[in-house]
Amino acid sequence: MAAPNIETIVSLSKRRGFVFPASDIYGGLGSSWDYGSLGVELANNVKQSWWRWLVHERDDIEGLDSSIVQNRLVWKYSGHETTFSDPLVDCRECKSRFRADKLEYPKISDDTETQKAFENTPIEDLIKAKNFPCPNCGLKNLTEPRPFNLMFRTTVGAAAVEEDESALAYLRPETAQGIFINFKNVLDTSRRKLPFGIAQIGKAFRNEVTPGNFIFRTREFEQMEMEYFCRAEDAPRIHQEFIDAFQVWFYSLGISAENLKLYEQTAEELAHYAERTVDILYRFFPEREDEEKQFDELMGIANRKDFDLKAHSKKPEDAAGKRVNPDTTDDLSYFDPQTNERFYPYVIEPAVGVNRTLLAILMDAYTEKINDKGETRVILKLKPELAPIKVAVLPLAKNKPEIVAMARTLKKDLLTTMRTVYDDTGGIGKLYARQDEIGTPFCVTVDHESLEDNAVTVRDRDTWEQERVAISELKEYLQKRLG
């Protein structure tokens, strides 16, 4: 059972310390969120799962951690300086919004001369003269195009001033480019041969026009991106393999198949670099009536062709024999010693949002259970691997010093092996409920009998069943059940 909606998760997150609104005491900052003690553990576990699965276990992928601020030319040749700046116009009448560069001349007259004259006037001038009809309502009352810069601008150098173009830099809008510009470095030092991948986890920044929906779309976010380099003829097959593999990975994180969906991007939707892109969608909005609209993007898996490596290389020339990229000092082509060919590898890019994955995991793990008294209890059925806390050690009664002492010792013994906490601020029922709500798989309870028989009760989060386990075997028992 998934959470009824994102609001439920927001409320739980604030209440229990997964996610807080950022700079809250100063009134907050649009779409910024801070991760609390449980949130950071969960996020780290997600990232670790991804890294281990791709970089450590596959054996054909290297890790990388590149700079957030790069030379501005990186973003010039990646295409972001032009594509990440959209001129937008609004219709004052029907409130629709359009990209000015994608507007088309409508037919306004049967008279070819009139129509021709109309089409020869720049759209921007027509809009200014209130002579261009809104594609939606047809009324001629559009606002002038305003540029929306999706990239965060900053200046490099302590003495640089805001207007100094030479000091202008951007916070990266994606981590991918850091990988492409390091392709040669990694290739040479790791002695890899095609096919192989480079993986990176890191923050990216976009001045989204419309952020929102909690941590679903924020201006500062974290990506787990991997660029897999291969021969052009292998790209479609490898692309499909990753599409399949990532679905399985999401299953392994506890996300149910019924809340996941594939989406094939249409030709119009494809990014400037992509040949084919398949998104994996998650049911982030189960409360929406239209089933289609319940789903939104969790990750994208793109075939970027050889666009990026070529764009950053010095050899490609245009029709006139001029270098397409006169600024780069290197050529990112690959030489195959077996076939004596030199070419630009194709790239398959699975890009996952850390924050979105976290949200999907929380929503999917959210479960409500009715207890014997008919009250609703919240259980976060997180995979043990992802749970921020693995074990809570609880004294059944805290007015017995022997029980408390035993529980504290037990906690100390366990925490070197697994994340363990101790809690005695409440009756046993409340302590269990609290751990259920934050997804702790097991509670270990020390009672009066424990003092006699050196055994404790282990309670299962999902079934609420209890089992008596000897303290001497406890650590091994828990490790086994935690997987």
Next chain:
RNA sequence: GCGGGAGUAGCUCAAUGGUAGAGCGUCAGCCUUCCAAGCUGAAUGUUGCGAGUUCGAGUCUCGUCUCCCGCUCCA
């Protein structure tokens, strides 16, 4: 950015223009042999922020910020 809605304790919400409250949660003590028990006590608010009207503003007016829902973009 535009349109619509909303901001009161950690959460959920009260409070005719007249002393800012409740429940839950949190914390401390007592009690307690297993699923948010009970008792006692405590902390927590410049009512988002700033002006204005008024003898007096949580309440009325204006500005501003933030959040939510749509429009564009994407992980």
